[in-house]
Amino acid sequence: MPKSLYEFTAGNIPDAPRSDLPELLTALAADLRQVDYTLDGVAGLLGESAYTALNRDQIIPALLVAERAERRDKGAKALAAVVRLWLLAEPQPSESLDAALPGIRAAGLQELGLVEPVPGGSLLAAKADLRPYGWDANEDGSGGAELWVASDLAAHQQEGVLRHDHVLGIGQASTTLVQTTFRRHTKRALDLGTGCGIQAFHLLHHCEHVTATDISERALAFTRFNILLNAEALSVDPARLEDRVSLRLGSLLEPVAGEDFGLVVSNxxxxxxxxxxxxxxxxxxxxxxxxxxxxxxxxxxxxxxxxxxxxxxxxxxxxxxxxxxxxxxxxxxxxxxxxxxxxxxxxxxxxxxxxxxxxxxxxxxxxxxxxxxxxxxxxxxxxxxxxxxxxxxxxxxxxxxxxxxxxxxxxxxxxxxxxxxxxxGPHLGAALERQDWLAANNISEAHLLVADDVTEERHQRPGAEHPGVILLRQGAGLRRTNLLSTELAGFISACDGDLSAGQIAGALEALLGGGGDVQGTGEEGFDAGSFRSGLLTDVANLVRDGFLIPAAD
Structure with a gap:
């Protein structure tokens, strides 16, 4: 079988955590949950200042807090040992890990490839990074998740240059793509260049099947480990992984040539x-x-x-x-x-x-x-x-x-x-919907409303009768600012859903054509056709950008 079409199923890739030991994965997930190794649990242990510094890859404040917590609070000792092992990459005594993670214990962590002995001593060092990850539930309580993500140790957790087949963890680019993707149900989704699987986690929450590809066997090994470690939260049956996930080894689009997907994401x-x-x-x-x-x-x-x-x-x-x-x-x-x-x-x-x-x-x-x-x-x-x-x-x-x-x-x-x-992401999806609506509807017949997040801002010199600058601002989404003509500002002020865009444009046209514009100054050589066409084009652009929205039927 060509490499580009290779279906990745191996559970034991050198220098990657093993995913072929389901009992140990189950025990690890239970231990991590019991010790409260979650985003909230770690933030509560470290406090806001040290936790914020850790998110900047600065580990010293967290080290100091974790050491104090262990001495002061016996209840925090287990979580502190886990935080120091993985987030802070500080070797820990095997007995501390046995106590903190009694289900899997230090021996199980070694067997999974998550820790390794420090030469010449009794300490165990992190061989991979393992950290909490998750996102909040929707307003109806659905869609949230608490997970753990394994990846290679980052630059601030180890000495020397990164290995060339380094598997990146949760970075700024990956979270940017998560936030950028608009979530909609689709049968088949593709995560191209999956890395450690962050995008696949999110896709599994709103897509029926996810194909994850990468050119690196180690990356796919980390992804497989992460999915199986979080199988319950991701609604994946470990015994039937292929029902929801396909892992493919290959470059760019070669592993999926001839297939099609409703959604593709790629970092x-x-x-x-x-x-x-x-x-x-x-x-x-x-x-x-x-x-x-x-x-x-x-x-x-x-x-x-x-x-x-x-x-x-x-x-x-x-x-x-x-x-x-x-x-x-x-x-x-x-x-x-x-x-x-x-x-x-x-x-x-x-x-x-x-x-x-x-x-x-x-x-x-x-x-x-x-x-x-x-x-x-x-x-x-x-x-x-x-x-x-x-x-x-x-x-x-x-x-x-x-x-x-x-x-x-x-x-x-x-x-x-x-x-x-x-x-x-939701705003980008809404923008596509408005684009489709504009393509399918006559803007002149549309009844429009001003979006809830939109405000108007006027600037004028002291003593001036009329504003010199009128700005329309969005408080949400892409937060655009639009410079308005006086006529367009007058149009927007009438958008309460009662009159159609054509009727409002007609009223402004009659006002201007009758010898007075909306400021009452009059306008000679008025071209009604050009005015109406230009105004409705501007209105369509405001709909496209979300300043104006179609009124519900």
Whole structure:
């Protein structure tokens, strides 16, 4: 069977936790639950200040608090030992782990590959990171989860440069994608480049079956371990894993060629890394480096993902793209989108080559060797210079395959660098629904309301009769601000659902055409047709962006 179609089922991959020992996994989950090794439990033990520092990968405050808690509170001793072992990567005596986790004990942790003996002593050190993860329930009490996630130890938990087949844990990019994905039920979902399985966890809560792919056997081993450790919370039967999850080994879309999915999510290895002649994949950081020059891996996915989407299916991913000197940021991404595909790119930031190099050299702890750091930094700059790159953009990509092949596609490229509401996924989904509504309805016949989160802001010079600037602001979602003309502001003020957009436009048209505009100044050479058309176009844009919403029938 070709490697790209290999169905991953192994439970014992070197240097990855074992997932073929169900009794030990059950015992571990029960022990972790009993000791309250949860997000709330850890936060309660450490306190707000130390817990916040730990989320910045600063472990010293948490170490100090955990030591004090052990001495002061016997009830906290078990949880403190677990926190110190995994979150703080501090070796622990085997007897402390036996007491804290009596079901699995230290011997069971060793058998699973989660700890290993420290040479020359009686202590056990974390061989992998294992930490609580979860999300809150919906308002109706459904959808919440408390889980545990295993991954490789992070840079702040170990010495030296990360191993090249490092399996990343819960990082900022993965949580960004979680927040960006809009959740809807679908039969088949794809997590492309699953890593340790974070996206798959969320997909399992609203999709019937999840296919998770990765080019790394170790990543798939961690994903399998994590799913089986959390089988109950994820509604997975450990004896029938394949009923809900398929793990595939392979590169990009090769493992799923010829299949289609209602939803695809991907946090791909999008980091732009200098290429060198004769390099081998063993020298690449597989969790972030796709092995292609420049931004070609993101370009390949944007071009290829629509082929694995079912009609009406969506794909959401993160990515980097190069911005050549003198070019607009969206010029390159715009050329990647296939004809007939809906595409929405939101650039969240753009950095220069120097800052980009510093970020990713720091990410893999490559600054610990001064000469290596200097050579690698220079290679980044030379690589970008060879393609005349002035900046590197980062952002969110949403693709959708239209239901009908002849359906008109929309492409949108925008830059939003200010803080937005999180999770943003529900708002992106609502925006797609409004886009579809606009395509199916005549805006002139629509009855509209002002969205609940929208406010109006007026600015005028002291003593002026009328405002010089009128702004419409969103308090939720993408938190856009729209500069309004006086006529458009007048239109919005009449949007209470009673009159249609055409009727309101007609009233404003009559007012202006009758010799007076809404400010009472009059307007010569008034073109009623152009006014009405332009106004309704602006109104449609406000509906698309969520300032105005259709009134319920």
């Amino acid at each position: 791909p290895p999008f980091v732009i890394t200098p290429r060198s002649a004769g390099e081998e994949t063993s020298g690449q950081f597989t969790y972030r480096d796709g092995g292609l020059p420049g931004d070609e891996i993101v370009a390949a996915l944007v071009a290829g993902l629509p082929a694995v989407l079912a009609p009406g299916g969506t794909a959401q991913m993160l990515g980097n793209w190069e911005v050549p000197a003198g070019a607009a940021w969206h010029e390159r991404p715009q050329g990647w989108v296939p004809d007939g595909v809906d595409a929405w790119f939101i650039q969240r930031e753009m950095v220069g080559p120097e800052e980009y190099a510093e970020t990713w050299l720091r990410d893999a702890s490559e600054g610990r060797d001064r000469q290596h750091y200097r050579d690698a930094y220079a290679a980044y700059l030379a690589d970008f210079e060879s393609r005349n790159v002035a900046g590197i953009g980062f952002g969110m990509v949403l693709l959708r395959r239209p239901v009908s092949p002849g359906q008109a596609a929309f492409n949108r490229f925008e830059e939003i660098t200010y803080p937005i509401e999180q999770p943003i």
